[in-house]
Amino acid sequence: MKITGDHQLIKKINKYLVLDTIRRQFPISRADISARTGLNKATVSALVNELIESSFASETGLGESSGGRKPVMLLFNERAGFAIGVDLGVNYMLAMITDLSGAVVKKKRIDIAELEAGALTDKLKKTIRGLMPHVPASPYGVIGIGIGVPGLVDDQGSVLSAPNLGWTDVPLQSILAEEFGVDVVIDNEANAGALGEKEFGAGRDVSNLLYISVGMGIGAGIILNDTLYRGFSGFSGEVGHMALAQDGPLCGCGNRGCWETFASEKALLVNARAAYDDAADADAAAPNLDTLLSLARQGDPEARRLFADTGRWLGTGIANLVNVFNPELIVIGNRMSLASAWIGEAVYETLDSRSLAFHRSRASVAYSQLGHSSAALGAASMAIQRFFSTMKATWE
Amino acid sequence: MKITGDHQLIKKINKYLVLDTIRRQFPISRADISARTGLNKATVSALVNELIESSFASETGLGESSGGRKPVMLLFNERAGFAIGVDLGVNYMLAMITDLSGAVVKKKRIDIAELEAGALTDKLKKTIRGLMPHVPASPYGVIGIGIGVPGLVDDQGSVLSAPNLGWTDVPLQSILAEEFGVDVVIDNEANAGALGEKEFGAGRDVSNLLYISVGMGIGAGIILNDTLYRGFSGFSGEVGHMALAQDGPLCGCGNRGCWETFASEKALLVNARAAYDDAADADAAAPNLDTLLSLARQGDPEARRLFADTGRWLGTGIANLVNVFNPELIVIGNRMSLASAWIGEAVYETLDSRSLAFHRSRASVAYSQLGHSSAALGAASMAIQRFFSTMKATWE
DNA sequence: GTTACTTTGTTTGTCTAGTAAACAAAGAAA
DNA sequence: TTTCTTTGTTTACTAGACAAACAAAGTAAC
Numbered sequence: 001m002k003i004t005g006d007h008q009l010i011k012k013i014n015k016y017l018v019l020d021t022i023r024r025q026f027p028i029s030r031a032d033i034s035a036r037t038g039l040n041k042a043t044v045s046a047l048v049n050e051l052i053e054s055s056f057a058s059e060t061g062l063g064e065s066s067g068g069r070k071p072v073m074l075l076f077n078e079r080a081g082f083a084i085g086v087d088l089g090v091n092y093m094l095a096m097i098t099d100l101s102g103a104v105v106k107k108k109r110i111d112i113a114e115l116e117a118g119a120l121t122d123k124l125k126k127t128i129r130g131l132m133p134h135v136p137a138s139p140y141g142v143i144g145i146g147i148g149v150p151g152l153v154d155d156q157g158s159v160l161s162a163p164n165l166g167w168t169d170v171p172l173q174s175i176l177a178e179e180f181g182v183d184v185v186i187d188n189e190a191n192a193g194a195l196g197e198k199e200f201g202a203g204r205d206v207s208n209l210l211y212i213s214v215g216m217g218i219g220a221g222i223i224l225n226d227t228l229y230r231g232f233s234g235f236s237g238e239v240g241h242m243a244l245a246q247d248g249p250l251c252g253c254g255n256r257g258c259w260e261t262f263a264s265e266k267a268l269l270v271n272a273r274a275a276y277d278d279a280a281d282a283d284a285a286a287p288n289l290d291t292l293l294s295l296a297r298q299g300d301p302e303a304r305r306l307f308a309d310t311g312r313w314l315g316t317g318i319a320n321l322v323n324v325f326n327p328e329l330i331v332i333g334n335r336m337s338l339a340s341a342w343i344g345e346a347v348y349e350t351l352d353s354r355s356l357a358f359h360r361s362r363a364s365v366a367y368s369q370l371g372h373s374s375a376a377l378g379a380a381s382m383a384i385q386r387f388f389s390t391m392k393a394t395w396e
Numbered sequence: 397m398k399i400t401g402d403h404q405l406i407k408k409i410n411k412y413l414v415l416d417t418i419r420r421q422f423p424i425s426r427a428d429i430s431a432r433t434g435l436n437k438a439t440v441s442a443l444v445n446e447l448i449e450s451s452f453a454s455e456t457g458l459g460e461s462s463g464g465r466k467p468v469m470l471l472f473n474e475r476a477g478f479a480i481g482v483d484l485g486v487n488y489m490l491a492m493i494t495d496l497s498g499a500v501v502k503k504k505r506i507d508i509a510e511l512e513a514g515a516l517t518d519k520l521k522k523t524i525r526g527l528m529p530h531v532p533a534s535p536y537g538v539i540g541i542g543i544g545v546p547g548l549v550d551d552q553g554s555v556l557s558a559p560n561l562g563w564t565d566v567p568l569q570s571i572l573a574e575e576f577g578v579d580v581v582i583d584n585e586a587n588a589g590a591l592g593e594k595e596f597g598a599g600r601d602v603s604n605l606l607y608i609s610v611g612m613g614i615g616a617g618i619i620l621n622d623t624l625y626r627g628f629s630g631f632s633g634e635v636g637h638m639a640l641a642q643d644g645p646l647c648g649c650g651n652r653g654c655w656e657t658f659a660s661e662k663a664l665l666v667n668a669r670a671a672y673d674d675a676a677d678a679d680a681a682a683p684n685l686d687t688l689l690s691l692a693r694q695g696d697p698e699a700r701r702l703f704a705d706t707g708r709w710l711g712t713g714i715a716n717l718v719n720v721f722n723p724e725l726i727v728i729g730n731r732m733s734l735a736s737a738w739i740g741e742a743v744y745e746t747l748d749s750r751s752l753a754f755h756r757s758r759a760s761v762a763y764s765q766l767g768h769s770s771a772a773l774g775a776a777s778m779a780i781q782r783f784f785s786t787m788k789a790t791w792e
Numbered sequence: 793g794t795t796a797c798t799t800t801g802t803t804t805g806t807c808t809a810g811t812a813a814a815c816a817a818a819g820a821a822a
Numbered sequence: 823t824t825t826c827t828t829t830g831t832t833t834a835c836t837a838g839a840c841a842a843a844c845a846a847a848g849t850a851a852c
Contacts, residue, residue: 006406006809006810006811006837007406007809007810007811007836007837007838007839008837008838009406009409010402010403010405010406010837010838010839011837011838011839013405014838014839029800029801030800030801031799031800031801034801039839039840040839040840040841041800041801041802041840042801042802042803042804042839042840042841043838043839043840044801045801045802046838046839065798065799065800065847065848065849066798066799066849067797067798067799067848067849067850068797068798068799068800068847068848068849069798069799069800069801069846069847069848069849070799070800070847070848071799071800071801072800072801152754160754161754207628208627208628220720224620224625225625229620229621230722231604231721231722231723232603232604232722232723232724232758232759233722233754233758234722235722235752235754235755236720236721236722237720237722238719238720238722238752238755239719239720241719241751241752242716242719242720243640243712243715243716243750244639244640244641244642245640245641245642246640246641246712253752255749255750316639316642319639320638320639320716321720323634323635323637323638324616324632324633324634324635324638324717324720325627325632326626326627326628326629326630326631326632326633326634327627327628328628353651354639354651355637356631356634356637356649358548358556358557358629358631359631359634362628362629363628402808402838402839402840403807403808403809403810403838403839403840404808404809406808406809406810407808407809407810410809410810425829425830426829426830427828427829427830430830435810435811436810436811436812437829437830437831438810438811438812438830438831438832438833439809439810439811440830441830441831442809442810461818461819461820461827461828461829462820462827462828463819463820463821463826463827463828464818464819464820464826464827464828464829465817465818465819465827465828465829465830466818466819466828466829467828467829467830468829468830
């Protein structure tokens with residue numbers, strides 16, 4: 001059945017509008033909400049009172065008068081409930097408790113060795129269970145759990161395929177929902193990161209942005225018209241397998257010339273190994289991203305060159321995406337954003353020379369503002385979004 | 397000011413819902429509309445009567461009884477107004493009058509030699525003026541004009557850049573709006589084509605589709621969640637300048653390896669010239685698409701090979717787009733769709749081997765169902781959409 | 793200090809547009 | 823015939839937004 005308009009719909013729209021206004025603009029008075037939204041003062045008063053009753057908002061003291069009666073200032077009650085967000089990486093797991101505004105209450109980072117689905121989901125459960133006692137008392141308690149996973153996730157929250165974890169068909173959503181009895185949202189790690197940056201990071205006030213997650217692989221979270229674009233079956237954003245050359249290195253996907261064989265952390269490490277082998281370096285262990293970063297920081301020309309190469313390839317792929325999407329902002333996230341100082345110029349120059357003039361002049365590039373936390377924050381924010389939208393649906 | 401819910405909003409939503417239901421499902425009875433939309437019978441009756449009064453719907457005879465009183469069947473009045481759609485090609489101009497359902501009333505195709513902006517806009521005006529007398533009498537008359545242009549169009553309807561026409565900064569929207577005094581919509585030709593196929597062609601009932609316009613250049617119209625995605629500044633879909641090789645042929649945009657240097661009509665003709673020169677063929681004139689098509693039809697192996705090559709390159713680029721967008725459908729349109737018989741297999745095989753398994757199994761490829769008319773029909777449909785949405789806005 | 797003007801938030805009454813239920817008209821089936 | 827269905831209209835009711843009036847609480851001018 002299609003959506004029809006009835007009185008409840010009006011009220012839902014307006015109540016949500018008022019809540020959203022408080023959430024983004026607090027402290028704010030009833031009169032101000034009325035002015036900003038265009039709703040009648042009486043309507044705003046009634047709705048605000050309902051929101052206070054359901055503990056989403058609260059009154060604080062009086063504000064400054066602007067020549068008349070002092071306004072009663074309203075606050076958004078960020079601590080009416082708490083979300084749990086988890087970024088499931090390939091060699092780590094970052095789990096956090098946030099309040100409804102995305103402020104982190106408690107954070108836990110764990111290294112991962114065993115990737116097998118059963119063992120890892122057990123560890124995930126244990127980690128989440130370990131956080132539970134730290135959730136502060138609140139009217140709504142834990143309102144949901146969001147998980148970002150490095151792989152393809154269907155709309156049922158099943159992980160269909162996560163090559164870097166070796167997972168196939170893991171029904172993570174139902175596993176966790178059963179365990180914890182709250183709403184659970186599972187999504188791709190790049191989608192989570194995109195949402196995190198959009199809500200709390202570099203992408204605030206931007207409606208069309210691409211979040212490029214450059215880790216061992218490359219994925220993208222695509223936000224168009226303020227909403228995550230998930231594709232027909234939920235698998236959009238596999239930009240790492242965009243072919244940039246017809247006869248490049250062999251990729252795990254079976255093809256040659258995929259972007260991630262040139263510009264990912266994995267590609268960087270492969271090139272680094274070759275470079276430092278050639279140089280007959282004394283380095284005993286194979287270099288990893290951290291050692292390369294510190295080498296670059298010390299001015300090592302080989303490391304600098306490796307990063308510049310990576311930057312150029314990143315720029316090349318980003319130029320393609322800019323031409324296709326004409327986004328307002330590109331955010332480079334995940335581990336490679338740590339190297340922004342060494343790849344930045346190369347990215348910018350390549351993008352500048354390879355994208356169309358009209359597009360180039362309007363798209364800007366930024367690096368993750370949330371560092372390691374984008375995906376976990378984004379996952380939490382998915383849970384929060386879900387909570388508010390079911391909340392809105394139950395209002396009458 | 398944000399959108400607030402008031403009573404008018406409800407009514408607009410519901411009235412439009414009823415109109416849309418009639419438009420897509422007619423002939424239909426009031427009772428059936430009520431059942432399908434979930435609206436109360438009384439509500440439907442009232443809204444239907446208003447629609448009849450404003451001549452968008454009309455009653456026809458009685459329908460078949462299903463065991464009770466016979467229903468009064470309602471029709472959508474497609475001929476309440478007419479739209480004009482124009483596809484401005486590089487060497488032709490196709491203009492048509494359609495009714496509100498997109499049925500073509502009158503069609504006119506003109507060859508173009510002079511591309512200079514002033515001369516061509518004059519010719520465009522003249523063509524449209526020539527169609528006017530053929531618009532049937534109707535309550536709303538000409539409800540709008542839509543134009544598809546091979547270039548970048550901003551949201552004011554100015555053609556910022558159309559390399560193949562040699563245009564820069566032509567304020568086409570205001571020129572035509574002033575001339576004809578009706579709503580004028582200007583958009584990219586690929587966007588128009590995408591909309592045409594979605595409304596009337598291969599893409600009906602599909603929510604996420606890419607229309608790849610393969611002519612002298614390559615562009616894409618991107619429809620996501622049933623709406624045209626235009627990008628941050630309206631320049632999305634420049635897929636022709638996606639780099640597929642780092643050292644390919646030089647492209648007009650200044651780069652190397654752009655998709656359109658491999659898979660466009662222009663690329664095909666360049667390759668053909670080389671091939672037939674090599675073969676010391678007796679062909680006096682340089683081959684064009686039509687001659688190549690008839691050669692292929694006659695079984696000429698060289699022509700067949702040229703088309704297969706084009707098909708492979710098309711498949712390569714489409715695979716990239718499939719990985720990025722995870723669309724439900726790809727429609728190949730514009731001139732190259734004429735060659736579907738000779739490129740089809742190569743496209744399919746390449747796409748199959750180069751896109752990710754999960755995506756491949758869910759995306760299908762089709763060729764323009766509307767032939768030459770997709771862009772003109774799409775342009776008309778833009779005007780119709782605009783008409784209904786302003787209509788909706790003025791309802792109270 | 794008094795008076796006049798502002799601003800805030802509530803109260804009251806009105807209006808719009810939806811729904812439910814009853815009903816008349818018209819037909820099908822027993 | 824009688825009974826049951828189905829359609830579309832009429833009637834009464836209701837939710838919820840809005841406008842306007844008002845009380846409360848301030849500021850500013852004289």
